[in-house]
Amino acid sequence: MNKSTLVSENLRLDKWLWAARFFKTRALAKTAIENGKVFYAGQRPKVSRTVEIGALIEITQGWDKKEVEVVALSSQRGPAVEAQKLYQETENSLERRQAATENRRLTGAATQAPLQRPDKKSRRQIHRFKRQEN
Template identity: 40%
Template sequence: MSTSARLDQWLWAARFYKSRPLAVNAIKNGRVQVNGQRAKPARQISEGDTLYICKQAGLEFDVVVLEAADKRVSASIAQTFYRETEESIARREALQEQMSAAKAMVDFPNRRPDKRDRRNIRAIKHHREE
């Protein structure tokens, strides 16, 4: 394997993003940092570099590059390209607990609305618009 790889190719190969254009867009928008600094998609990364990856609001990864690969491989092999820090794992677990607690607080209906329910919903919406 090579000792360095392009940042966008590595993010794609490590399966953080489904395509390279998505990885490039994330890098350009500042959602990926290398060693605490913003980077360009063509930046060369090597083993030992620390990456901060923000995929969604709250879904953040702090990883250390273990292998600088630029070829996409299976997910089980791709997980050997990096090591996630303990703080990052703890943050994601806390976020997961918050999400499950928030989901438990919402009362979802057991069934879809029938014709009578839809008529009542339309009446409420129509009444609010006026």
């Protein structure tokens, strides 16, 4: 990391998440924080929460739930290799994500895809069945 990109002063949570490349834009980081997808030290933070080194941040993205420890602060978004130096994922988080990925892979392998698309008669039966459920 360049000395110019490292920050020792106050840094907003949304800006750190963006710089660490968890989200593509600060607006997406802000939305995730507001929607409860990010937890800072076990609590729902505000977007402007000040990030501190050593803090635990839990981030939910799609199927994955990552728990990372803040190792460094940066206010600028850099290459992915540099961004990965800003945090360290906990061992527990890595194990949970790998187990969940394996579980999803095995579940997907167990379901059999249809051999062909349904014909007109089958589609009508499917539509009738779905209407009955509602």
